[in-house]
Amino acid sequence: MGATLEIRNLHAQVEETEMPILRGVNLTIKQGEIHAMMGPNGSGKSTLANVIAGNPLYEVTDGEILLDGENILDMGADERSRAGVFLAFQYPVTIPGVTLANFLRHAVNARLKAEDPESKGIAIPQFVRMLREKMNMLGIDNSFAGRYLNEGFSGGEKKRAEVLQMATLEPKFAVLDETDSGLDIDALRIVAEGVEKLTGPEMGSLIITHYQRMLNHVKPHFVHVMLNGQIVESGGPELALQLEENGYDWLREKYGAPEPAAD
Amino acid sequence: MSEMDFVQSEKELTQEESALRDVRGDYDELYGFHDDDVQYKYVSEPGLDEKKVREISKMKNEPEWMTDLRVKAYHEFLEKPTPQWGGELNEIDYDSIYYYMRASDKAERDWDEVPPEIKDTFDRLGIPEAEAKYLQGVSAQYDSESVYHNIQADLEAKGVIFLDMDSGLREHPELVKEHFGTVIPSNDNKFSALNTSVWSGGSFIYVPPGVHVEMPLQAYFRINTQNMGQFERTLIIVDKDAYVHYVEGCTAPTYSSDSLHSAVVEIIVKEGGRCRYTTIQNWSNNVYNLVTKRAVCEKNATMEWVDGNLGSRLTMKYPAVILNGEGAHGEVLSIAFAGKGQHQDAGAKITHNAPNTTSQIISKSIGKDGGRGSYRGLLKIAEGADNCKSNVVCDALLLDDISRSDTYPTIEIDAKNVTMGHEASVSKIGEDQLFYLMSRGLSEDEANAMIVNGFLEPLVKELPMEYALEMNRLIQIQLEGSIG
Numbered sequence: 001m002g003a004t005l006e007i008r009n010l011h012a013q014v015e016e017t018e019m020p021i022l023r024g025v026n027l028t029i030k031q032g033e034i035h036a037m038m039g040p041n042g043s044g045k046s047t048l049a050n051v052i053a054g055n056p057l058y059e060v061t062d063g064e065i066l067l068d069g070e071n072i073l074d075m076g077a078d079e080r081s082r083a084g085v086f087l088a089f090q091y092p093v094t095i096p097g098v099t100l101a102n103f104l105r106h107a108v109n110a111r112l113k114a115e116d117p118e119s120k121g122i123a124i125p126q127f128v129r130m131l132r133e134k135m136n137m138l139g140i141d142n143s144f145a146g147r148y149l150n151e152g153f154s155g156g157e158k159k160r161a162e163v164l165q166m167a168t169l170e171p172k173f174a175v176l177d178e179t180d181s182g183l184d185i186d187a188l189r190i191v192a193e194g195v196e197k198l199t200g201p202e203m204g205s206l207i208i209t210h211y212q213r214m215l216n217h218v219k220p221h222f223v224h225v226m227l228n229g230q231i232v233e234s235g236g237p238e239l240a241l242q243l244e245e246n247g248y249d250w251l252r253e254k255y256g257a258p259e260p261a262a263d
Numbered sequence: 264m265s266e267m268d269f270v271q272s273e274k275e276l277t278q279e280e281s282a283l284r285d286v287r288g289d290y291d292e293l294y295g296f297h298d299d300d301v302q303y304k305y306v307s308e309p310g311l312d313e314k315k316v317r318e319i320s321k322m323k324n325e326p327e328w329m330t331d332l333r334v335k336a337y338h339e340f341l342e343k344p345t346p347q348w349g350g351e352l353n354e355i356d357y358d359s360i361y362y363y364m365r366a367s368d369k370a371e372r373d374w375d376e377v378p379p380e381i382k383d384t385f386d387r388l389g390i391p392e393a394e395a396k397y398l399q400g401v402s403a404q405y406d407s408e409s410v411y412h413n414i415q416a417d418l419e420a421k422g423v424i425f426l427d428m429d430s431g432l433r434e435h436p437e438l439v440k441e442h443f444g445t446v447i448p449s450n451d452n453k454f455s456a457l458n459t460s461v462w463s464g465g466s467f468i469y470v471p472p473g474v475h476v477e478m479p480l481q482a483y484f485r486i487n488t489q490n491m492g493q494f495e496r497t498l499i500i501v502d503k504d505a506y507v508h509y510v511e512g513c514t515a516p517t518y519s520s521d522s523l524h525s526a527v528v529e530i531i532v533k534e535g536g537r538c539r540y541t542t543i544q545n546w547s548n549n550v551y552n553l554v555t556k557r558a559v560c561e562k563n564a565t566m567e568w569v570d571g572n573l574g575s576r577l578t579m580k581y582p583a584v585i586l587n588g589e590g591a592h593g594e595v596l597s598i599a600f601a602g603k604g605q606h607q608d609a610g611a612k613i614t615h616n617a618p619n620t621t622s623q624i625i626s627k628s629i630g631k632d633g634g635r636g637s638y639r640g641l642l643k644i645a646e647g648a649d650n651c652k653s654n655v656v657c658d659a660l661l662l663d664d665i666s667r668s669d670t671y672p673t674i675e676i677d678a679k680n681v682t683m684g685h686e687a688s689v690s691k692i693g694e695d696q697l698f699y700l701m702s703r704g705l706s707e708d709e710a711n712a713m714i715v716n717g718f719l720e721p722l723v724k725e726l727p728m729e730y731a732l733e734m735n736r737l738i739q740i741q742l743e744g745s746i747g
Contacts, residue, residue, distance in 0.1 A: 053702050056694065081704040093699045097717030106713065107703040114704070148717070165703060 002031035003068050003084070005052075005173045005204060010063035012051045021047040023229035024063070031172055032201040036215055036240060037208045039226035040248045045208045046090060048226070049177040052206075053087035054080045067173070081107075082114040084172030088162040088179050094150045100161060101131060101145035104168050111169070134167040138194045156187030163194040174198075175206045180214040192217030212244040227255055290517065290574075290740060294388070295547050297487050297516035298380050303406075305365040309490065310358040313337055316460050319363050323429055323463075326436060336449035336459035343453040349608045349639065350577040355551055360492040360523055362461045363407045370402075370409035370427045377403075377410050385411070388514065390483050397729055400425045400480040404495060406487055407463040418476060423507075424469040425480055428496045431467025438469060442498055446529035446557050446585075454553045458494045458527040465495030465526065470505040470536075479508040479541070479727065486515035486522055486550065497528040501536040501564075508539040510730065514574070517547040521576065524550055530558035530566065534588065537565040541730060545737055546574035548604055554580045562588030562617075569725060572599045572607050573737050581639060583612035586620040586648075593622040596722050598734070600741050601634030601666065610639035610671075615648040615678070626657040627719055630666030631741070638687075639671045646677040654684040660718045661691050662711065712742050 005028070012022040021044045029035050037045050051058050052065060054077035064071045072080050095103070109121035122130075135142055140160055150158055159179050166174055176195065180188050196218045199205055207218060215223075215237065223239040224231045227248070232255050233239065305322065307315055316337045320330040345352050371377050374391050385391060385403050394401040400414035402425070409427035418425070424435065432439045449459035466482050486493050501507055515522060524546060532538045538558065546552055552575040558566040568582035584593030595611035613622040628636030638657040659668035670687045692714050700710035716723075716735060723731045 053698075055698050055702075057698075076707075077698055077701040078704055078706050078710075081702055087702050089699065089702075093693070093695045095696060095700065095714060095717055097720030098713055103700070103703070103713065106705055106709065110704040110706070110709065169703065 002201075003172045003204070004031070004066070005029045005085075006066040007052070008064050008066070010048070010051065010065065011061045012047060012058050013061055015057055015059045018059075020061070021058075021229055022051065025226075025229070025231055027206075027224065027231060029173060029204040029206060031204045033204050033222065034199055034218060034220045035204075035206045036220035036223045037206055037226055038210065038223065038240060038243055043226045044229040045226050046177055049087055049090075049175045049206070049208055052175050053077055053085060078110070081169070081171075082111050086166050086169055086171030086174040088159075088166055088174065088176040090177040090179075090181060092150045092158045092162055094148075096148055096151055098149050099146050100149050100164070101128075103149050104131065104165060107165070107169060131168060134164060137197060138164055138167060139190065140164055155182040156184070156191065159183060159187070159191045160194065163191060163198070167194070167198055171203065173204045173206070175208070177208050178210065179207070180209050180211060188213060189217070212240050215240050225251060227251055290547065293740070294514035294545065295517035296387070297489075297518075298384055301366050301378070301380050301487065303364055303366050304368060305363070307361065307363040309361050311337070311360075311362050311461065315362060319461060319463065325432065326440075328440065329432065332444065332449065333460045333462075336456045337461075339450045340453060340456035340460055343450070343456060345453060349579050349637070350606045352551075352553075352577070352579075355521070355523060359490050359520070361488060361490055362492050362494070363463060364488055364491065365408045366405050366487070367408065367410045370412040370430060372411075372413045374411060381405050381410050384485060384487070385483070388483065388485070393481070393729065397478060397727075398481050399476060399478040402427055402466050402480075402482040404464040404482065404484045404493075406485075406491055406493065409464050414480070421474050422471040423474060423476060424467065426467045428465040428467045428498065429463065431498070435467070435469070438500070439467065439498065442500060442529070442531060444529075446531065446559055447527050447555050451555060454525045455527050455555045458496060458525050458555070461492070462494045462496035462527065464493075465497040465528075466499070466509070467497070468499040468507065468509065470501045470507045472503040472505055474502075475506040476508065479510045481510040481512070484511065484513040484524075486513075486524065486546075489516075489518045490520055490522060491515075492523040492525070495526045497526065499528075499530045499538060499540075501530070501532045501538045503533045504535040505533075506537045508541065508727075510541045510543070512543045512545065512733075514545050515547045515550050518549050520549065522550045524552050524554070524575075526554045526556075528554070528556040532558060532560045532564040532566050534562045534564060536561075537567075539567040539569065540582075541569040541571075541726065543571045543730060543733060543737070544574055544578065548574065548576050550575045552578040552580065554578075556580065557583040557585065557612075558593070559585045559587055560591035560593060563590040564588060565592045565594070567594040568596070568611070569722070570595065570597045570609065571734055572597070572609050573741060575607075576604065577606045577608065579608045581610045581612050581641070583614070584622065585614045585616060586622065587616050589617045589619050591617065591620045593620075595624045595626075596725055597624075597626040598719055598722050599626070599628040599636050600738060601628065601630050601636040602741055603632035603634060606635045606637070608637040608639060610637070610641075612641040613643070613653065615644040615651045615653070618647065618649045618651065618678075620648065620651050622651075622653045624653075624655045624657070625722065627722055628657075628659045628668060629662065629715060629718070630659065630668055631662040633665040633667075635667045635669075637669045637671065641673045642675070642683070644676045644678045644681050644683075648678045650680045651678060652682040655686070657687045658718070659689045660715065661689065662715070708742070712739060715742060
């Protein structure tokens with residue numbers, strides 16, 4: 001019996017400016033499914049990713065997000081994570097002085113302690129073995145684990161670090177926020193292959209992307225298009241190809257959406 | 264490559280894990296307790312006058328030159344005005360302070376000879392256990408006097424001297440007389456004058472030429488009595504090409520009225536020698552900590568101060584290095600944590616008196632719950648001290664909007680071809696950083712602690728493992744905000 005992440009009529013705005021961004025998003029993702037979310041800049045894709053993960057910069061004004069029927073909107077970002085939700089960041093922040101390995105071990109322990117308050121956490125040799133396996137699987141050099149979190153990482157390294165975190169935490173649902181952005185072809189291939197290895201019957205994923213090229217590696221079951229804070233079109237992999245070829249203008253015309261403001 | 268790096272990160276993990284796991288309870292429970300049943304052998308009445316100064320000297324059977332020096336210093340203390348440029352010192356009530364209290368007859372070499380209730384205190388603080396595991400010598404001071412002092416026999420055989428200062432004066436009068444007060448004269452400042460007049464305890468260390476003391480020597484300073492004044496005096500002489508690492512720790516019971524800790528530490532590092540002096544200051548929040556520390560370096564000598572200030576009500580301490588010989592190097596690494604009601608006015612002073620000398624100051628301060636951290640630094644490059652290099656970095660991290668950080672750097676350069684860098688930054692924990700860490704399952708407290716530990720990591724990794732653990736643990740306690 002797989003888990004379900006269900007987003008119902010979700011409305012959200014930027015907490016500070018009260019500018020509405022999401023205007024009634026509906027989406028259901030089952031464990032094992034791969035969903036791609038496409039759409040022009042400013043359509044609300046990243047906001048959706050952040051709202052799912054519980055970023056306090058955004059305020060939900062209506063609707064709900066249910067994880068196996070339970071509303072997670074009252075949970076903090078940490079609780080959601082421990083419940084099995086993961087966000088691969090578009091712009092991962094730097095945490096000086098904290099090694100990737102150290103950080104991940106605490107994250108693993110936070111999960112173990114949430115399940116069992118008496119838990120002493122994962123034994124270090126066991127953790128090191130596990131992390132090493134994940135790094136080998138993703139083709140990541142072992143020295144990576146000893147580096148400070150995202151400090152001096154190239155664009156590709158940052159994204160690979162996100163994928164490594166995802167591999168270590170084994171979420172039920174992963175949202176990948178433009179994990180393919182800012183990468184050259186080789187880096188994209190490496191990251192996409194990593195994502196491909198992690199998708200499977202145990203994980204549902206929502207891949208936010210501008211481009212078809214990510215989807216050449218990770219074949220989506222469903223493709224959605226977001227426009228002006230709503231999902232306006234859903235279909236199979238062919239929809240992504242169609243967008244690649246024709247752009248978004250036909251959808252704007254169809255749904256009467258305004259031209260996006262210049263970035 | 265990777266294998267090695269990975270092993271290192273495993274080591275870091277171990278530290279961090281123990282640091283987080285060991286933290287239970289608060290300062291009062293761990294350090295803030297006091298013994299009521301200690302039988303003091305001698306207690307001087309509160310307050311100070313010349314008669315008391317002479318009495319302390321007489322009781323210690325000191326040579327006349329020391330008595331005279333004490334009396335001279337006492338008058339200098341009276342004459343010098345209270346400094347108004349740093350922390351708030353005007354509330355110190357000198358008349359209510361006990362200037363001398365002795366709890367045992369002498370410094371023992373066997374813990375079993377130490378009065379049991381005092382030994383219990385040090386057991387509770389983990390000192391004998393640490394000594395057995397990773398120290399080559401330990402000194403334990405309780406209020407005014409050392410109650411325990413021991414050094415491993417093999418070091419003694421090599422001619423290393425590690426004694427409490429009183430025994431040092433008795434057993435090596437010429438060596439002490441030659442150096443005592445030469446680095447920090449009694450009239451250097453009001454508190455060095457006070458210390459010189461009433462000093463008691465502290466360490467006397469001599470390392471002969473070429474001798475490397477592999478494991479640290481440690482002194483632990485414990486205040487037990489309310490309104491206590493502790494005035495230890497330390498003199499370290501590192502001879503040519505010798506090396507020693509000296510570590511000091513300190514704690515006190517939590518009382519509602521204030522205690523005063525005013526130490527003087529003088530260090531002489533001769534040609535090619537190296538001395539590292541690590542302090543983990545963890546006084547309770549009713550202690551004024553006013554300490555003068557200074558080292559002189561001869562040619563190619565190195566002095567490193569590693570200074571962690573976590574406790575006290577007010578700390579004013581600026582470890583100094585005077586680089587007198589060509590090629591000498593001075594370094595100050597300073598960590599300060601200022602919590603509720605605390606002011607850490609810390610920093611460093613480095614004087615380049617010779618050409619081709621180098622120095623580095625790294626200061627990191629953290630403010631929380633309205634605490635105040637100040638960096639006060641003096642970097643002086645004297646005329647003729649050409650081709651010197653110096654680098655100063657001071658960073659502050661504030662955990663809330665009510666804490667405060669100030670930087671007061673002073674730089675005087677009178678030489679040619681000087682390379683110098685100065686960077687200062689104040690940052691706050693970013694909401695984006697918290698969200699990032701929390702999105703991986705860490706609670707807000709854990710995320711904060713992780714960012715703080717990361718901020719301090721460049722300094723903590725300079726500490727030997729055991730002290731790094733201790734430092735992480737103490738910071739964790741501070742973060743939990745349980746110190747009253």
